Amino acid sequence: MKLATLKTGTRDGKLIVVSRDLEHAVAASEIAPTLQAALDDWSAKAPRLAQLSALLEDGRAADAFEFDPNRCHAPLPRAYQWADGSAYVNHVELVRRARGAEMPPSFWTDPLMYQGGSDSFIGPRDPILCASEDWGIDLEAEVAVVTDDVPMGIEAGRAGERIRLIMLANDVSLRNLIPGELAKGFGFFQGKPATAFSPVAVTPDELGGAWAGGRVHRPVTVHLNGSLFGQPDAGQDMTFDFPQLIAHAARTRFLAAGTIVGSGTISNLDRSRGSACLAEKRTLEVLETGKASTPFLRFGDRVRIEMLDADGASIFGAIDQEVQRYQPPR
């Protein structure tokens, strides 16, 4: 089934079930008011949501309405955890090489992961608000999964069972703030403003054969101001699969239901696929010509991130955002 959250003026919005073709939707309020409420009691709620989804597919759901991704929050407008991996290790190696840094061999066996802010995500059509273009505004197209409760110390071989939903993310990054921040040693904070997610989160079965080996085997398409920027395959070159990322996150603590685990920027060794973030393209330019020519995002730029199934239909709906200037309070 496919789930989304409508904006209602409340902090958590309203849970809706969306049809497979993203054309229609129906409120799930009688089952669970919000997506977090459904995740909090998934074993009881999921079968009822699946029933409602079946009614909707059959055209028999009462009060069904036209689905409009412009009215969507992130599926979880706020979450209790956003743990973002960096599972496409060749991307990490590339970025390091460009700045002349060796990558430790352990990076191929021990996942990189950072703790992201999860208190206020931005919706799939919400603007990316930023006070300054000088911060080096970048997109990062990723796949993310939402877990149920995960026991501390779970083995990767069992962690896949805890995945409830899959969605796309735009992990907005402020590249020019990151080097100074990482040099301080405590990881990302200001360099990672609010993340956006796709209009729709789907259960793994919706992906059919494209969900295999704990990875999503479809290209993510990234458009910048209407032009195709990259379409790397999320299933290719993903060094750590989602169960491994979940097990890494849970090594020393329990993960609560509604935890979001991200893949990190999707990146393929096959450079003809293009990139899923500007930083990677700039890195390739530096390695090829000694100089980055692709600029970071500017106010008014539009970013579109989507994933199509084998028949060309959008799986999650599109993230489609404009970068806008933010005026801080006096």
Place this chain on the structure above:
Amino acid sequence: MKLATLKTGTRDGKLIVVSRDLEHAVAASEIAPTLQAALDDWSAKAPRLAQLSALLEDGRAADAFEFDPNRCHAPLPRAYQWADGSAYVNHVELVRRARGAEMPPSFWTDPLMYQGGSDSFIGPRDPILCASEDWGIDLEAEVAVVTDDVPMGIEAGRAGERIRLIMLANDVSLRNLIPGELAKGFGFFQGKPATAFSPVAVTPDELGGAWAGGRVHRPVTVHLNGSLFGQPDAGQDMTFDFPQLIAHAARTRFLAAGTIVGSGTISNLDRSRGSACLAEKRTLEVLETGKASTPFLRFGDRVRIEMLDADGASIFGAIDQEVQRYQPPR
């Protein structure tokens, strides 16, 4: 007023108002079922909670009962954000000196902060569960504040107005996992397991004159297995006050109501006050004798963290936890 959360078998527990002397309490369910619900609508809920608090102080609250911190969750059993500073910069400098590393001068002007996991905190009397003593289990006694919504880009001069509650934290750390983790460059993850908080969170006015300049001017007392380990003053040597920490966290993003911002391990230049974490004591030992003699926590050890007012009464109740072995699932 003083607020706490009773364990009820649900994820978020039940909000209660606690008497100033921590002797009695009354359910606040008719005002807000949970502390997060109160924070989500603070301007409407706070006056009603204050009325209930006044009734309780007057002995006129219906259905008041004896307050038992052993039945408490963390005030927020799960939160949407836990942003932990490291505001006692002389502590940071000391730890660096012990390992022969220079501290950049910018550390005195630009706060250190990491994004902590907030999906499943542990209650004030819950055990610290850990799979291995070899991970170097440590306590960190801190002060933490809970904010209302905070606009992105807020100036420090206005950020203090957004503080709603104050509490104590035990930011449990796994010292032997941290160096390898920080070397990877993405900050803490496995090195910071679940954090514990004091039984009670209080509004700033409850501190009277001890809340001044965006700092809490009282010693935190740390006991280890019944012996006093340290009692550094939280108001001394705190390089960045809470409004500065909040402004740092909000520089590139909005903070949602219920965001917890921590001070970092409390530490005084006056070494006669002792320490609020084992790592600092071990560092001092290394600097003095070349060798750390204080061990990290072992299974069965008890940690008690408390703050007394000028009359010797506990302000927040005590965090009192035993370290216990955790058996991961097969």
